[in-house]
Amino acid sequence: MKKMLVIHASPRGERSHSRRLAESFLEAWQAANPDAQVTRREVGRAFIPHVTEAFVAANFHPEPQALPKVMKADLQLSDELVGELIEHDLLVIAMPLYNFGVPSGLKAWIDQIVRMGLTFDITQDSHGNAQYHALLKGKKALIITCRGGSGFGPGGEFEWMNHADPHLRTVLGYIGIDDVSVIAAEGEESDKSVFQRACAEAERQLHDVAGRF
Numbered sequence: 001m002k003k004m005l006v007i008h009a010s011p012r013g014e015r016s017h018s019r020r021l022a023e024s025f026l027e028a029w030q031a032a033n034p035d036a037q038v039t040r041r042e043v044g045r046a047f048i049p050h051v052t053e054a055f056v057a058a059n060f061h062p063e064p065q066a067l068p069k070v071m072k073a074d075l076q077l078s079d080e081l082v083g084e085l086i087e088h089d090l091l092v093i094a095m096p097l098y099n100f101g102v103p104s105g106l107k108a109w110i111d112q113i114v115r116m117g118l119t120f121d122i123t124q125d126s127h128g129n130a131q132y133h134a135l136l137k138g139k140k141a142l143i144i145t146c147r148g149g150s151g152f153g154p155g156g157e158f159e160w161m162n163h164a165d166p167h168l169r170t171v172l173g174y175i176g177i178d179d180v181s182v183i184a185a186e187g188e189e190s191d192k193s194v195f196q197r198a199c200a201e202a203e204r205q206l207h208d209v210a211g212r213f
């Protein structure tokens with residue numbers, strides 16, 4: 001059975017275009033996969049804690065098997081989020097572009113799921129240099145994103161200023177999710193008709209992908 005995890009990263013509810021496009025994609029995808037399981041994780045309208053000193057100490061503890069109970073508690077939410085990610089083979093991330101990067105709730109989620117010994121590992125080569133290993137396998141991801149301006153996509157005038165979906169690609173690749181697609185609707189701050197056309201085109205692409213995702 002296919003299992004899809006949907007991360008909603010916009011703080012906006014009904015006004016959010018990335019949320020609406022992702023839900024439209026989901027509807028089409030579920031029609032094509034009626035037996036599939038979908039889990040939604042809210043990181044835009046729900047609080048995901050930032051990394052704390054206690055979290056770092058627990059995450060990078062030299063003896064993770066012998067972690068004191070009190071330190072285990074510092075990883076509780078992270079354990080839950082990592083378990084949720086591991087359990088699903090398909091990942092959809094719906095997010096706005098915020099100040100040229102990912103919204104802070106999504107960044108907080110990233111910091112919780114990049115977990116030593118669970119989603120990546122570090123060893124040392126014979127010279128003592130760190131070697132990084134991705135631990136996730138067989139997953140693929142779809143990023144659905146909306147932007148106020150235009151030209152942030154591949155080949156666009158402002159591509160170099162976009163640190164949102166490129167950052168996500170890097171992070172997902174680091175933990176082993178290399179199959180990543182991006183569908184964007186740009187121009188929310190342009191004339192209404194411009195953005196309506198962009199959303200319609202994004203929706204067309206999403207429905208196309210829904211048949212084979």
Ligand SMILES: Cc1cc2nc3c(=O)[nH]c(=O)nc-3n(C[C@H](O)[C@H](O)[C@H](O)COP(=O)(O)O)c2cc1C
Nearest residue numbers: 010016017018096097098099100146147148149188
């Ligand atoms: C705090 C904030 C920062 C933003 N930063 C950018 C930006 O750097 N570039 C851009 O093109 N649009 C930016 N926007 C516009 C959003 O990307 C746009 O409104 C998008 O549609 C929001 O996604 P949503 O509709 O899913 O909430 C920003 C909006 C907000 C509220």
